[in-house]
Amino acid sequence: MPEETPDIARRICLVFVRSLDLNLDPDDQSFPADLTSVAGMDSLAVLEFVAGLEDEFKLQFDPDMFGIEFFSDLNALSGYIAERIQQGR
Amino acid sequence: MHCQDILPNVSSRAGDRSGYMYTPDTITGQFNKVVADNPEKTALIDGETRYTYGELASISSAYSLHLRDRLSPLPGQVVLAWMDNGPELVACFLAAARSSTILFPLNIHWREPELRWFLDRLPVAGVVTKKSLSAAWDQFTNRISHDHIITVDDPNLNDGILQGRAAGPGSEGMPTPSPEDHVVFFSSSGSTGAPKIVPRSHRNIVEGTVCKAGALGISPGHRFLGIVPFYHANGFDNSLALPLLSGATLVLQSDFVPSRFVEAMTRHRIDVFIGSPAIFELLLRFEVDRSCLSTLKICASSGGPIAADNIAAIRRRFGVIIRQVYGSTETGVIAIDPPEGGPPSVPVPNLEIKILGASGEPLPQGEKGEIAVRGPSVVSGYIGGSGDESMVFRNGYYCTGDRGCLDPSGSLELLGRIRPTINLSGTKVDPVEVENAIRTLPGVSSCRVFSVKGPRHNEVIKAVIAVREGATLDRAGIISHCRTLLSEYKIPRIIELVLSIPPDLTGKSPVSWGDRSD
Numbered sequence: 001m002p003e004e005t006p007d008i009a010r011r012i013c014l015v016f017v018r019s020l021d022l023n024l025d026p027d028d029q030s031f032p033a034d035l036t037s038v039a040g041m042d043s044l045a046v047l048e049f050v051a052g053l054e055d056e057f058k059l060q061f062d063p064d065m066f067g068i069e070f071f072s073d074l075n076a077l078s079g080y081i082a083e084r085i086q087q088g089r
Numbered sequence: 090m091h092c093q094d095i096l097p098n099v100s101s102r103a104g105d106r107s108g109y110m111y112t113p114d115t116i117t118g119q120f121n122k123v124v125a126d127n128p129e130k131t132a133l134i135d136g137e138t139r140y141t142y143g144e145l146a147s148i149s150s151a152y153s154l155h156l157r158d159r160l161s162p163l164p165g166q167v168v169l170a171w172m173d174n175g176p177e178l179v180a181c182f183l184a185a186a187r188s189s190t191i192l193f194p195l196n197i198h199w200r201e202p203e204l205r206w207f208l209d210r211l212p213v214a215g216v217v218t219k220k221s222l223s224a225a226w227d228q229f230t231n232r233i234s235h236d237h238i239i240t241v242d243d244p245n246l247n248d249g250i251l252q253g254r255a256a257g258p259g260s261e262g263m264p265t266p267s268p269e270d271h272v273v274f275f276s277s278s279g280s281t282g283a284p285k286i287v288p289r290s291h292r293n294i295v296e297g298t299v300c301k302a303g304a305l306g307i308s309p310g311h312r313f314l315g316i317v318p319f320y321h322a323n324g325f326d327n328s329l330a331l332p333l334l335s336g337a338t339l340v341l342q343s344d345f346v347p348s349r350f351v352e353a354m355t356r357h358r359i360d361v362f363i364g365s366p367a368i369f370e371l372l373l374r375f376e377v378d379r380s381c382l383s384t385l386k387i388c389a390s391s392g393g394p395i396a397a398d399n400i401a402a403i404r405r406r407f408g409v410i411i412r413q414v415y416g417s418t419e420t421g422v423i424a425i426d427p428p429e430g431g432p433p434s435v436p437v438p439n440l441e442i443k444i445l446g447a448s449g450e451p452l453p454q455g456e457k458g459e460i461a462v463r464g465p466s467v468v469s470g471y472i473g474g475s476g477d478e479s480m481v482f483r484n485g486y487y488c489t490g491d492r493g494c495l496d497p498s499g500s501l502e503l504l505g506r507i508r509p510t511i512n513l514s515g516t517k518v519d520p521v522e523v524e525n526a527i528r529t530l531p532g533v534s535s536c537r538v539f540s541v542k543g544p545r546h547n548e549v550i551k552a553v554i555a556v557r558e559g560a561t562l563d564r565a566g567i568i569s570h571c572r573t574l575l576s577e578y579k580i581p582r583i584i585e586l587v588l589s590i591p592p593d594l595t596g597k598s599p600v601s602w603g604d605r606s607d
């Protein structure tokens with residue numbers, strides 16, 4: 001059964017909090033879709049986040065995607081990862 | 090040509106002072122020596138484009154004429170460089186050196202209030218930037234007119250400069266710089282709430298570079314990867330000045346992206362890489378090819394203390410020994426780990442090191458205290474009273490704020506920091522600057538900002554914020570407010586809201602050089 005996008009979003013939040021060492025609860029139902037609203041996101045933070053995502057989901061991101069806009073949008077990121085996981089099956 | 094042709098009698102090992110020859114010179118003098126001996130050798134590789142030393146000399150000459158014609162900088166005026174690593178920034182630096190102009194490479198992630206602080210304090214002749222970044226200066230047109238903002242990747246300009254490589258020496262009418270003239274300014278974060286402007290002279294840079302080249306054994310045959318931003322002293326010193334004033338080849342990359350890093354390392358058979366703690370940390374976190382560092386002969390980290398665990402992990406995974414390069418924006422390199430790795434580190438020749446007690450008195454060998462240094466690579470003060478000069482420049486020595494001791498062999502053991510600063514894997518942040526920004530938010534009664542140790546030996550900015558009675562603050566509001574005043578990397582990652590600041594909150598940073606000896 002394909003993994004539901006909400007589960008993926010929760011895992012992304014967990015990676016986000018862990019990778020950036022944030023004192024946030026990743027299970028908080030009100031975790032914002034705009035990740036930049038709860039953390040500074042410079043290029044180093046994006047790399048730390050991407051490293052965590054690649055490890056968590058066992059996939060690689062195209063270097064051309066390494067922009068803050070894409071990796072700070074929880075909904076877009078969840079959808080993209082769900083699609084990649086589906087394609088991988 | 091061999092290293093000894095450029096760097097006569099310089100030992101290949103840090104700490105061996107025998108035979109070291111002091112050769113005062115300007116950057117242009119040193120660069121011209123390299124060009125004369127290596128005119129056809131590749132100096133820069135930027136993507137698919139290569140520039141020989143002869144071409145780089147012509148391009149920088151053309152740039153210097155263009156800067157003179159467009160900006161007419163007066164003595165003491167500064168040209169701001171607002172761009173990432175690329176041949177344009179290299180050429181601007183060499184052009185400034187050639188024309189007695191001061192170049193100030195700015196962190197391209199700074200925000201308007203951060204830039205305004207410098208504009209309020211410096212006589213600015215103009216800005217050199219790129220098309221993709223130039224919009225940042227639209228808000229300053231009342232200070233710097235459009236005519237004085239040069240877009241270096243403008244095709245019209247490039248037709249005349251980057252593509253027109255036969256410009257020749259072109260130094261007619263240019264004032265001849267002296268070794269004591271300032272040539273580059275850097276910003277350095279302290280602990281007072283205001284940045285410090287650090288002026289480097291030709292002599293500071295040439296001496297620091299010659300010492301480091303000797304200590305690391307750099308020769309014209311080496312190939313560097315320049316990925317640490319040149320607006321950081323680490324990137325400028327180790328990835329721009331060191332290769333190009335030594336006749337080596339510099340491969341340019343503007344961002345660290347793991348796959349591109351691996352591709353550049355293998356394609357160009359990079360054999361010298363001087364990175365930062367952040368880059369080595371990321372190399373461990375991404376699943377990059379274990380053989381990607383196999384061509385390295387010299388691997389070092391600078392900009393801040395790298396955790397002993399990460400040095401060990403890099404060695405296990407990639408078979409490479411990382412040597413810690415210890416120094417500061419004010420001093421250039423002070424000490425380098427020996428080839429077999431450290432600690433302790435070995436002081437470079439030509440620097441005098443003292444260990445000072447709490448009252449500034451020199452301590453006997455073996456005792457622990459503040460590391461103070463003097464020598465030709467050390468700056469003599471800050472610009473415009475930025476920073477507390479009397480605290481750090483004493484009796485001809487620069488007091489580093491780092492704690493250490495000298496062992497009987499003269500090696501330097503680094504033990505931690507004395508003054509509270511935050512070092513984010515090579516990028517320094519002034520906690521008082523962040524506190525001042527947060528305090529301007531309505532509802533905040535007081536605030537303390539400091540670093541705590543993260544799970545990967547990294548420093549993480551923490552803010553403890555006391556909220557006024559009746560006020561409502563939340564994380565999103567605080568971050569949104571910080572974003573108007575501070576760069577993204579300065580925004581705290583751990584935010585605690587409290588009713589009052591605990592009296593025992595010292596803010597002392599837990600990460601220290603001493604961690605290396607774990």
